[in-house]
Amino acid sequence: MTGHSVLIVDDEVAIRGMLRMALELAEFDCLEAGTIDDAHEIVVNQRPDIILLDWMLPGGSGLELLRRLKRDDATAHTPVIMLTAKATEDNMIQGLEVGADDYLSKPFAPRELIARMKALLRRARVIEPGEPLRIGALNLDMEARRVSIDEGVIDLGPTEFNLLLFFMSHPERAYSRAQILDYVWGPGVYVEERTVDVHIRRLRKALQISDGPYAELIQTVRGTGYRLSARGLELP
Amino acid sequence: MTGHSVLIVDDEVAIRGMLRMALELAEFDCLEAGTIDDAHEIVVNQRPDIILLDWMLPGGSGLELLRRLKRDDATAHTPVIMLTAKATEDNMIQGLEVGADDYLSKPFAPRELIARMKALLRRARVIEPGEPLRIGALNLDMEARRVSIDEGVIDLGPTEFNLLLFFMSHPERAYSRAQILDYVWGPGVYVEERTVDVHIRRLRKALQISDGPYAELIQTVRGTGYRLSARGLELP
DNA sequence: GCCGTGTGTCACTTAACTGTCACAAAAATA
DNA sequence: TATTTTTGTGACAGTTAAGTGACACACGGC
Incomplete structure (x- = not known):
């Protein structure tokens, strides 16, 4: 280096x-x-x-x-x-x-x-502002703050949206609950770490609306935290 | 806190x-x-x-x-x-x-x-990023906390992951069970030394999923302990 | 006030992992 | 070969971590 x-x-x-x-x-x-x-x-x-x-x-x-x-x-x-x-x-x-x-x-x-x-x-991956983030048919539009799969709009609360935004901009990497809190909730916000679990669950549930495997994008890394990964998933 | x-x-x-x-x-x-x-x-x-x-x-x-x-x-x-x-x-x-x-x-x-x-x-508990570790097609990604052979993801529990991480970062050297416990389990953890054997076995089993000789990477050093070595193995 | 929505926390369930054992197999020693 | 020592292996039960549903509260809009 x-x-x-x-x-x-x-x-x-x-x-x-x-x-x-x-x-x-x-x-x-x-x-x-x-x-x-x-x-x-x-x-x-x-x-x-x-x-x-x-x-x-x-x-x-x-x-x-x-x-x-x-x-x-x-x-x-x-x-x-x-x-x-x-x-x-x-x-x-x-x-x-x-x-x-x-x-x-x-x-x-x-x-x-x-x-x-x-x-x-x-x-060396850089986030493009304005460019929608997409994985397969899953599409996150930052400006409109809207998530969709194919043409179907996914209804997310603000926190779930931020959570998904965070994961989609940092894919293929495991994060601890503390890190996720830091990034998504902001530093200095004191909530229980397990709150992350609950929101992960809500997010997964929302992504499951479609019949695609999008809920499986968010994987749990036992003993560590969570990770978003599209590896091994059949996505259009 | x-x-x-x-x-x-x-x-x-x-x-x-x-x-x-x-x-x-x-x-x-x-x-x-x-x-x-x-x-x-x-x-x-x-x-x-x-x-x-x-x-x-x-x-x-x-x-x-x-x-x-x-x-x-x-x-x-x-x-x-x-x-x-x-x-x-x-x-x-x-x-x-x-x-x-x-x-x-x-x-x-x-x-x-x-x-x-x-x-x-x-x-303090950030997941330390590091250079990816690889031996042949075996790849240990610390950031994603995931191990793969070619494109196939290997499913490891936390302890097995840590064990493999330890061996891959200290290859070609034999370690006693006590040393392994110290490094992988952490100091001051009291478990039977033979617990290491069991985890070694689980790790070998997981690595055997592929048809490559990756399970043989972890060698028994009789009377001493174990060692990871790629010598003499035909790896891609 | 009264809603509906979103959020954080809890208690409980479910699932996964871990450590230990008893015995089998293998290697060393006699 | 017989004996001893060391390692491999499958099964088990206890422990820990994550999933889950419910609830209470805060907030903004009506």
């Missing part, structure tokens, strides 16, 4: 410094930007391999930069990790809709940041 | 007392140490879930303890919050290098400390 370049976008010099130190120890090349305009310019000219983006930036939130990047073909495929201050409800989901690829809420462990960066770089 | 144990490492009794009070209110079990040696011993024997570590300690700085822990596989993943007089950048560099997970500079609000501890604990 050498030679990858990271762009750190944060307005606080101290935080940039800390991140830079941590990342350089992990052999990343660091670029820094304090404003959206700087960041945009650096992205266009220097093409970092990955972007760490603070949620709160002067002159528009991080979302604004994300939108600008994703609008531009050249940069649309750069993976972005969003750093969120904390518990601002559905930052996460909102960001997913616009096209961030992963999230981390402060305070976070440098180790985990690096682990996630590596995972993203390896996977 | 009940039942988590914290180790407080600080040489000032007054500070330890204050921390203990705050943490017990938040339902943490507290352990205390005043020196590095004490701390190290407690960590090894009692396995706290998280460590609060003062930067300045007699007989070496807190960093020294961090280094010692890091060197030891078993404790390398215990999250550590470093308490610093003031967050100097120097501290951060060195702290990050050896693996502290968060920093807090005195004086700090107990509330913030607890918030950060909770955040760290919640993330």
Whole structure:
């Protein structure tokens, strides 16, 4: 994992410094930007391999930069990790809709940041904003917040929708209940871990409406949590 | 958030007392140490879930303890919050290098400390991503927590998965049953050594599903234990 | 107020996994 | 070959994890 370049976008010099130190120890090349305009310019000219983006930036939130990047073909495929201050409800989901690829809420462990960066770089899958997510005939439209199988609309509550959105944007990977809570409910929301089970069940039930095997997309990984995977399923 | 144990490492009794009070209110079990040696011993024997570590300690700085822990596989993943007089950048560099997970500079609000501890604990159980492990067509995907041969998914229980994970990350080397128990079951777990045999058998059986010689990967080393080796096997 | 909807939690059921045993088979030793 | 030691194997019961239905509460709209 050498030679990858990271762009750190944060307005606080101290935080940039800390991140830079941590990342350089992990052999990343660091670029820094304090404003959206700087960041945009650096992205266009220097093409970092990955972007760490603070949620709160002067002159528009991080979302604004994300939108600008994703609008531009050249940069649309750069993976972005969003750093969120904390518990601002559905930052996460909102960001997913616009096209961030992963999230981390402060305070976070440098180790985990690096682990996630590596995972993203390896996977090199980037969420396309606006593009509907689809698996077989299962279709999730972020903008309309609607899910359908073939032509049949699936009726999901907000939480189930977010849950499915999360899984569909992170397929083929197991998540613990704690992680799912973090991602879907937001950091700092304290609910029982088993609440996840109940919502998983509701989601599965909703997906079962069709006669396809879509309910089996969401698999339980015993002792760990859950995973969305289409492997081994016969999908149209 | 009940039942988590914290180790407080600080040489000032007054500070330890204050921390203990705050943490017990938040339902943490507290352990205390005043020196590095004490701390190290407690960590090894009692396995706290998280460590609060003062930067300045007699007989070496807190960093020294961090280094010692890091060197030891078993404790390398215990999250550590470093308490610093003031967050100097120097501290951060060195702290990050050896693996502290968060920093807090005195004086700090107990509330913030607890918030950060909770955040760290919640993330402590993240599923560590890693490079995919493969031998021939046998593929162990840590992120998905799934094993496959060619395209066929192998169904493993949690223990068998961990066992295979252990062997695949330490190939070509024989381990005693005691060692295997230590690594796979975790230290301090008392089960019969022959339990390993049974799980080895279950693992072999699962790997035999395919017609390849994958079950023979796990070899018996008579009088010693077991070993994973691909030598002499015809693998695609 | 009164609904309907969505949500989190609980108690209970069901299913899966685990550890241990007793015995069989194999290998080492005599 | 007979004996001893070590490992393989199938079955069992206890334990733990996940599935499930019901309920109570909060919320927004009427």
